[in-house]
Amino acid sequence: MVPGVLFSSSLITVLTTVGIVLVLLTETVAFFGEVSIIEFITSDRWTPQFADKHFGILPLLVGTMMITVIASLVALPIGLATAIYLSEYAPERVRKVVKPILEVLAGVPTIVYGYFALTFVTPLIRSLIPETSIYNALSASIVVGIMILPMVASLSEDAMLAVPRKLRDGAFALGATRFEVALKVVVPAALSGIIASFVLALSRAIGETMIVTIAAGALAQVTFNPLESVQTMTAFIVNISLGDVEPGSIESKSIFAVGMTLFVLTLTLNLIAQFISRRYKEEY
Amino acid sequence: MSIIETRNLNLYYGQHHALLDINVDIEENSITAFIGPSGCGKSTFLRTLNRMNDMIPNVKITGTVKVAGEDIYQSGVDVEILRKRVGMVFQQPNPFPKSIYDNITFGPKLHGVTNRHELDEIVEKSLKAAALWDEVKDVLKKPAYGLSGGQQQRLCIARALAVNPQILLMDEPTSALDPISTAKIEELLDELKETYTIVIVTHNMQQAARISDKTAFFLNGELVEYDATPVIFQNPSDKRTEDYITGRFG
Numbered sequence: 001m002v003p004g005v006l007f008s009s010s011l012i013t014v015l016t017t018v019g020i021v022l023v024l025l026t027e028t029v030a031f032f033g034e035v036s037i038i039e040f041i042t043s044d045r046w047t048p049q050f051a052d053k054h055f056g057i058l059p060l061l062v063g064t065m066m067i068t069v070i071a072s073l074v075a076l077p078i079g080l081a082t083a084i085y086l087s088e089y090a091p092e093r094v095r096k097v098v099k100p101i102l103e104v105l106a107g108v109p110t111i112v113y114g115y116f117a118l119t120f121v122t123p124l125i126r127s128l129i130p131e132t133s134i135y136n137a138l139s140a141s142i143v144v145g146i147m148i149l150p151m152v153a154s155l156s157e158d159a160m161l162a163v164p165r166k167l168r169d170g171a172f173a174l175g176a177t178r179f180e181v182a183l184k185v186v187v188p189a190a191l192s193g194i195i196a197s198f199v200l201a202l203s204r205a206i207g208e209t210m211i212v213t214i215a216a217g218a219l220a221q222v223t224f225n226p227l228e229s230v231q232t233m234t235a236f237i238v239n240i241s242l243g244d245v246e247p248g249s250i251e252s253k254s255i256f257a258v259g260m261t262l263f264v265l266t267l268t269l270n271l272i273a274q275f276i277s278r279r280y281k282e283e284y
Numbered sequence: 285m286s287i288i289e290t291r292n293l294n295l296y297y298g299q300h301h302a303l304l305d306i307n308v309d310i311e312e313n314s315i316t317a318f319i320g321p322s323g324c325g326k327s328t329f330l331r332t333l334n335r336m337n338d339m340i341p342n343v344k345i346t347g348t349v350k351v352a353g354e355d356i357y358q359s360g361v362d363v364e365i366l367r368k369r370v371g372m373v374f375q376q377p378n379p380f381p382k383s384i385y386d387n388i389t390f391g392p393k394l395h396g397v398t399n400r401h402e403l404d405e406i407v408e409k410s411l412k413a414a415a416l417w418d419e420v421k422d423v424l425k426k427p428a429y430g431l432s433g434g435q436q437q438r439l440c441i442a443r444a445l446a447v448n449p450q451i452l453l454m455d456e457p458t459s460a461l462d463p464i465s466t467a468k469i470e471e472l473l474d475e476l477k478e479t480y481t482i483v484i485v486t487h488n489m490q491q492a493a494r495i496s497d498k499t500a501f502f503l504n505g506e507l508v509e510y511d512a513t514p515v516i517f518q519n520p521s522d523k524r525t526e527d528y529i530t531g532r533f534g
Contacts, residue, residue, distance in 0.1 A: 092341070166378040170440070173336065173372035174391035174447055175364040184390070189381050 024263060027256030034250055040257065046220040046236070048251045049243075055254060057261055059220040063230035064262075067141040067212055070226060071205040074145025076198055079152025080187075083194075086153070087160040088182040099154070106150040114214035117143035122215060129227060135217025138226035143215065144208050148201040155200065159193020160186050192277035199273035203266045209234035233258045287312040287451060287481050288333060293347035295328060295337070302328050304505045305347070310498075315473060315482045317496035317513070319489055321533070324502040326485045330453050333483065334370040335363050352450065368395060371444035375456040377436035379428035379443070384420050387428050387439055391447035406446050413479075414442035415472050434465025441472070445480075452476065454484040458491065470495050489529055493517050501525045 032040070035055045043056025082102075086095050122139040126132045163186050171181045187194065217229025218239055231239075237255045245251045288310040295303035303325050310316050318326040331337045332349055335356060348355050356366055368391070379387050388407045389397075397403060407424065411417040416438040420431070428439055437457060444452060454473075458466040473482055473495055486492050492499050493513060500510040501522075509516060509525045520526045527533060 164378075166374060166376055167380060169336065169339075169372075169374060170378040170380065170443075171390070172339065173334065173367055173374075174394060174443065175366075175368035176394050177364055180394055184394075185380060 021263075024256055024260045027253055028260040031250070031253040031257040034253070035257075044222050046231075048240075048254045049245075053250070055257075057233075057258065059222050060231060060233045060236055060258060061261070062222050062224070063137065063212075063216070063220065064206055064232040064234070064265075066137050066224065066226060066230060067144055067208070067216065067232055068202060068205045070138065070141035071145035071148060071208075072198075072202060074142055075149040075152050075201055075205075079149045079197075079201070080156055080194065082149075082153035083156035083160055084182050084187070086157045088178060088186060099157070102150040102154050106154065108147075110147065110208065110210035111214075113143050113147050114211040117211055117215035125227075132227040133217065133229050135215060135219075135229040136227050137216050137230045140212045140214075140216035141226065144205050144211050147208065147211065148204050151204065152197050152201045155197030156190070156194045159190035159197070162193070163189045188280075191280050195273055195277045195280075199269055202269060206266055206269070207234060207262065208232075209238055213238045233262050285312055286310060287352055288483070289348075289350040290332075291348045291350075293329075293332065293349060294345070295325075295332060296344045297340070298342045302505050303332070306507050308500060308507065308510060310481065310483060312481050313477055313479075314497040315477050315484060315495055317492035317499045318483070318485045318502060319487075319492050319499060319528075320502035320508075321528070322487075325505040326500075326502045327455050329502065330455055330483060330485050333451070333453055334367050334372055336367075336372065338363065364394075368447045369449055370451045370453060371447065371449035372453045373437070373440050373444055373455070373457045376460055377433055377440050379431075379436050379439050381427070381429060383425050384428050384431070384439060385424040387443050388446045391443060395447060410442040410446040411439075413445050413476070414438045415468065415475075416442055432465070434461050434468060437461060437465065437469060438472070441469070441476075445476075449480065451481045451483065454482065456485055456487055459487055466491075489517075501528060503528070 044058045045054035045056050046059045047054045117139045168181050171185045212232045213235040218231050219229040220231040240255050286309040290308050293306040320326045337343045388410050389403045392406050496513045499513045499516040501508045509522045
């Protein structure tokens with residue numbers, strides 16, 4: 001009885017995943033029945049709603065990448081530094097206060113972050129650099145970075161706390177400073193957990209929808225200037241599914257192709273991360 | 285000449301008075317053993333000698349500890365340099381999850397040795413001194429965790445020797461090992477005392493009797509008796525020492 005119930009529960013997760021992949025696949029195949037895959041990969045114009053339709057994924061891909069890269073530049077160093085502070089330096093009572101705050105920060109709804117970007121960060125950037133667009137990649141990506149920061153900090157810290165004390169003692173006894181212990185013993189020993197936290201954070205940044213829809217704009221263009229508007233894959237999907245697009249039309253099918261691309265991207269990222277963490281793992 | 289001298293050393297864990305007025309002189313190039321039942325303060329005392337108790341919150345220390353004439357609890361003492369001079373080997377073998385080679389070079393690199401050739405030499409010398417070279421010389425790049433427990437402990441000794449300490453503190457270094465590995469390490473200690481001063485905490489009285497020149501008996505945070513090892517084991521002056529070594533308690 002009990003194993004049966006537990007088994008069906010786990011079956012639900014598996015079946016859901018299978019279902020999602022199947023829907024993605026069939027719709028994507030249908031999409032590529034009408035649009036050549038070569039255009040999808042090579043064209044640098046994404047204009048499914050214009051009269052002159054083009055389906056090049058590149059603008060959306062570049063938009064997503066720019067958001068992800070800048071968000072990582074914000075979140076990974078600060079998150080790791082926070083984790084090192086919490087696990088190696090902070091007195092117990094500081095840790096007891098800061099850790100729950102981090103977890104609350106991780107629970108802030110993304111719509112709130114989105115308006116934080118649009119109404120606070122964007123004006124701030126525009127007061128420094130006036131030629132910045134109202135909707136711009138920089139503001140959105142900084143806030144995406146802030147959003148994933150607690151995840152990096154909290155998960156990395158968990159991994160670092162799990163490193164046995166005797167390893168730290170061994171390094172201290174050789175005359176290592178606290179910083180050397182953190183950097184040369186604890187971080188390497190916790191590396192697989194830290195990388196896992198990075199990847200999870202990156203996947204969230206890639207998949208983040210609300211903040212970029214609100215703050216980054218809806219202009220699908222290939223640009224590497226973060227002060228301009230960009231459209232990410234997720235923001236495009238929101239745009240189409242909100243609007244008055246006919247079901248079964250090529251526009252509506254295109255969101256599945258974009259969704260598939262997103263899925264492949266995060267899956268690849270996860271596989272790379274697994275490889276890296278296995279390759280560099282220090283077992284203790 | 286005494287390389288370590290403690291005077292009226294008291295240590296408190298919060299309210300708990302863990303060491304009471306410890307006065308000990310430890311001679312250079314000798315093996316000194318600390319014995320006593322669990323919780324008697326012998327390990328705590330050992331860890332005051334390289335300030336490893338600093339890491340524990342709420343520890344308060346009064347009195348003086350001099351290592352080679354310098355009071356190590358004075359402000360301005362460089363703890364990292366102190367720990368380089370006073371090495372430590374722990375109860376559980378604790379190699380880093382790195383290769384054998386990287387374990388040995390960890391300390392020297394911290395203290396600024398970067399020359400590849402020099403590091404190679406340190407590795408060979410330290411492993412030879414720890415009687416491990418012949419067993420591992422062909423697998424230096426392999427992970428240290430592949431070694432047996434006894435080999436790991438000798439690796440930890442080699443790692444401690446690699447920073448060229450004067451004193452080696454050992455906290456029950458053989459308690460997690462089998463008898464053959466234990467015998468190897470005891471044999472090693474006898475050679476090492478030519479070059480280093482060794483202070484060893486042991487739960488095993490036979491071990492203290494076999495290897496040490498002087499023995500200190502601790503009980504409830506007090507140093508009950510401290511004398512040449514044969515005196516402690518054959519002719520102790522304190523009744524409590526006699527009771528302990530004859531196995532009446534502990």
